[in-house]
Structures are given as C-alpha cells and as structure tokens.
Amino acid sequence: MDKLIVHGGSTLKGSVNISGSKNASLPILAASLLTDQDCIIRRVPDVSDTNYMIQILSALGADVERSSGTVRISCKEVADTAPYELVRRMRASICVMGPLLARLGRAVVSLPGGCVIGDRPVDLHLRGMEALGAKIEIEGGNITLTAKKGLKGANINLSGSHGPTVLGTDNVMMAATLAKGTTVIEGAAAEPEVVDLADFLNAMGAKIEGAGTRRITIEGVSSLHGVEHTVIPDRIEAGTFMAAAALAGDHVVLRRVCREHLAAITAAIEASGHKVEFNKTGTQCTIIRGNKLKGVDLETAPYPGYPTDMQAQMTALLATTPGISVIKDTIFPQRFMHCAELKRMGADIKIDHGTAVVRGVKRLTAAPVMASDLRASAALVLAGLTAKGSTTISRLYHIDRGYEHIDEKLLTLGAEVERVKE
Numbered sequence: 278m279d280k281l282i283v284h285g286g287s288t289l290k291g292s293v294n295i296s297g298s299k300n301a302s303l304p305i306l307a308a309s310l311l312t313d314q315d316c317i318i319r320r321v322p323d324v325s326d327t328n329y330m331i332q333i334l335s336a337l338g339a340d341v342e343r344s345s346g347t348v349r350i351s352c353k354e355v356a357d358t359a360p361y362e363l364v365r366r367m368r369a370s371i372c373v374m375g376p377l378l379a380r381l382g383r384a385v386v387s388l389p390g391g392c393v394i395g396d397r398p399v400d401l402h403l404r405g406m407e408a409l410g411a412k413i414e415i416e417g418g419n420i421t422l423t424a425k426k427g428l429k430g431a432n433i434n435l436s437g438s439h440g441p442t443v444l445g446t447d448n449v450m451m452a453a454t455l456a457k458g459t460t461v462i463e464g465a466a467a468e469p470e471v472v473d474l475a476d477f478l479n480a481m482g483a484k485i486e487g488a489g490t491r492r493i494t495i496e497g498v499s500s501l502h503g504v505e506h507t508v509i510p511d512r513i514e515a516g517t518f519m520a521a522a523a524l525a526g527d528h529v530v531l532r533r534v535c536r537e538h539l540a541a542i543t544a545a546i547e548a549s550g551h552k553v554e555f556n557k558t559g560t561q562c563t564i565i566r567g568n569k570l571k572g573v574d575l576e577t578a579p580y581p582g583y584p585t586d587m588q589a590q591m592t593a594l595l596a597t598t599p600g601i602s603v604i605k606d607t608i609f610p611q612r613f614m615h616c617a618e619l620k621r622m623g624a625d626i627k628i629d630h631g632t633a634v635v636r637g638v639k640r641l642t643a644a645p646v647m648a649s650d651l652r653a654s655a656a657l658v659l660a661g662l663t664a665k666g667s668t669t670i671s672r673l674y675h676i677d678r679g680y681e682h683i684d685e686k687l688l689t690l691g692a693e694v695e696r697v698k699e
C-alpha cells in the first residue's frame with residue numbers, strides 16, 4: 278500500500294492536462310459488451326477503476342488491448358456471469374448488467390455491498406430491468422436476471438428519493454438499445470457522462486434521443502456495431518485541480534476541460550472569491566487566486582447542480598476560507614468522512630444531518646490522516662498543500678481508483694509530494 282506525503286506551503290504554477298472521465302469510461306467500456314465487433318475507446322484514464330472494468334470484461338470473454346489511453350475491445354463470445362471476486366472491488370461493475378442482459382437474455386451480477394459514502398442500493402436499476410421484462414432473482418448475494426424471449430420497450434420512471442440515478446440510467450439505456458420497441462426513461466440522470474455513453478451507443482447504431490435531459494427515448498434496434506470514441510474530459514478531476522489552484526496556486530492553467538460541464542463548480546469557486554477564466558473555446562481555464570475570500574453555501578444536486586463528487590474537495594478549500602460555509606450533501610448525506618480527518622488538521626467543521634458547517638481557519642497544520650474514499654482522499658491532498666508541515670495520507674489506493682497519476686501532475690505544478698510504500 279502506498280501513502281502520499283504532502284509538504285505544505287509550495288505555490289502551484291504552470292499547466293496540467295485533464296484526463297478522460299473515469300465515470301464516463303466505466304459504462305462505455307461495459308457497453309462494448311453489446312456488440313461482437315471491435316470497439317476502440319480513447320482517453321480512458323489509467324486508474325484502477327478502469328483496470329477493474331477491463332479485468333471484468335476479460336473475465337467475461339472479451340479480448341482487450343490497452344496502450345496509452347486507448348482501449349480496443351472485442352467481445353466475440355460473452356459469458357453471462359460476472360465473477361464476484363472482481364465485481365466486489367468496484368460498485369460500478371453493476372453496469373455490465375444491462376449489456377449482458379440485452380445481448381444474452383441472462384445476466385448474473387453480484388449485489389453490491391455496503392459503501393463508505395452511503396447506502397447505495399440498486400433498486401432503481403432492477404426496477405428498470407423488470408419493466409423491460411426481465412425476471413429477477415436474488416440468491417447467495419447474486420442477482421440473476423433472465424429475459425428468455427428478449428427485452429421489450431417500456432415506460433420507466435427512474436427517479437428515487439435522492440433524485441435520479443446515473444448508473445441506473447446508463448444500465449437501463451444500454452439494456453433498452455436491443456429491446457423490441459420503444460423505451461422511455463422518465464426521471465433520467467442528465468449528467469455529461471450519461472450523454473457521452475448515449476453518444477457512444479448512437480455511434481454503435483443505437484437510436485437514443487434526449488440524453489442530457491430528464492426524459493430519454495430509446496428505440497430498440499436488432500444489433501449494434503463496432504465504433505471508435507473519445508471519452509469526455511473528467512469534470513471532477515478538473516474541479517479538483519481548480520480547487521487545488523484556488524487554495525495554493527498562482528495562475529494555474531488546466532487544459533482539455535469542458536467549460537459547460539464545469540459551470541456549477543466554477544460558480545462555487547468564484548463565489549468564494551477566486552476567478553476562473555476560460556479561453557474562447559472553453560477547453561482551457563486559468564484559476565486566479567482571489568484576495569477577498571468568503572465562505573459559501575453549497576448544496577449538492579444532480580447535474581447541472583453542484584456535484585456530490587466535488588463536495589469533499591470544496592470542503593477542504595473552504596476549511597481555510599474566511600467566514601462560514603454551509604455545505605449540504607443531498608445525494609449522499611453521509612459523505613462526510615473527510616471532515617473528521619480535516620478536523621485532525623485543525624479545521625473547524627460541525628456535521629449535522631447531512632450538512633457541514635465550516636468556519637474557515639487561518640491555516641491547517643499537517644497530521645497523519647487516512648483516506649476513506651476517492652474524493653475524501655483528494656480533499657486531504659488539497660488540505661495538505663497549504664497546511665503547515667508534512668501531511669501523510671495513508672490508504673492511497675482510494676485516490677488511485679479515480680485520479681490518473683495525481684502525484685505526477687501535482688509535481689508538474691510545483692507541489693512537493695512524495696509517494697512512498699507503507
């Protein structure tokens with residue numbers, strides 16, 4: 278296991294390239310199961326979650342080659358059972374369910390277990406599959422879905438008590454591409470990653486309209502073909518570097534971003550007193566650290582709202598921003614594990630019913646801290662950048678799940694970070 282030592286106090290300068298989106302890559306990789314022809318997917322980030330997905334696809338019979346961000350997948354023969362040993366490592370493995378069911382009429386996937394950021398049920402995924410005509414059995418920790426005569430288009434409402442489901446929308450959309458007739462998903466997730474998946478599926482020959490809105494219509498087709506696709510930029514990685522640059526930077530430039538996808542994050546960073554300037558095409562931005570900083574009130578919400586995946590990093594930024602900030606996570610109300618660690622570094626944070634009240638302190642002080650999930654670990658790295666002394670973040674494997682070479686990127690910007698074996 279690796280740990281990261283962050284020596285606080287350096288000023289970040291220069292530019293960094295943002296990688297392809299992890300959360301777009303995962304369902305897109307899974308979607309290649311829908312065809313027996315070759316799919317070529319570019320800008321897949323080299324992070325452990327995409328590696329897990331590739332291992333799952335290989336275990337299902339896919340032939341996969343990967344070289345510097347490009348993944349070529351050929352799924353001539355596909356098995357219907359995703360092995361528990363691989364699936365249990367990553368919740369997003371659930372998105373092989375839709376493609377397997379659509380292609381084979383049967384899928385066996387483990388039921389995901391507990392998760393540190395919240396309960397994370399899959400009832401909405403199953404509701405969708407059932408509406409498409411699948412029979413569902415849960416036994417021995419596995420979900421078995423069967424549709425002997427194939428899937429049939431249906432009207433499905435996928436909104437749950439915490440709003441729409443991203444991977445649930447992906448799963449149902451993928452299953453419906455090969456169903457007979459028309460499927461309408463109401464209450465669909467509108468995240469850019471869902472749109473990227475729909476673009477990928479449409480390029481394979483699917484007929485999907487409305488991705489990016491709350492209502493998606495899918496007209497089933499009889500088969501899908503191979504495709505080449507480039508994954509969208511990772512808006513959460515970009516947001517994390519925006520927060521790092523606001524905390525400790527001097528005109529840091531982020532390249533290969535998408536301005537539109539970053540609107541809510543940009544608004545939050547600017548509300549706290551910093552400036553974000555985009556180039557004309559919106560593909561590059563410069564973060565200018567402000568000198569009149571203030572606390573902000575934030576509430577996470579489905580896209581285009583403020584993303585829950587940027588809640589922890591913003592909390593780290595606001596921990597040393599003068600004034601009081603109130604941060605509410607409506608999507609994952611228990612996602613505040615990072616706060617206990619930030620408090621060990623001197624942050625003044627009170628958590629109550631899914632809301633963090635942060636009173637900005639002048640400076641944090643370094644401490645040994647523990648990463649609890651992907652975004653929490655990013656928050657601790659950010660906190661370490663300006664803390665007094667050297668912060669040691671253990672359980673770094675959490676950050677390696679979703680940030681491509683984060684230590685190298687920070688070093689490029691002039692941060693003093695060291696990856697060491699525990």
Ligand code: EPU
Nearest residue numbers: 300369397398399400401402437439441442443444608651
């Ligand atoms: N929910 C249900 N039932 C379901 C599915 C979800 O009640 O069947 C609830 C969840 O418990 C949660 C809300 O609906 O309260 C939204 O969850 P969603 O299903 O949208 O989450 P997800 O699709 O499993 C993706 C991202 C997460 C991100 C969430 C929310 C991927 C691979 N994962 O998860 O990303 O937090 O959407 O935006 O796309 C991360 O990258 O760090 C991460 C956790």
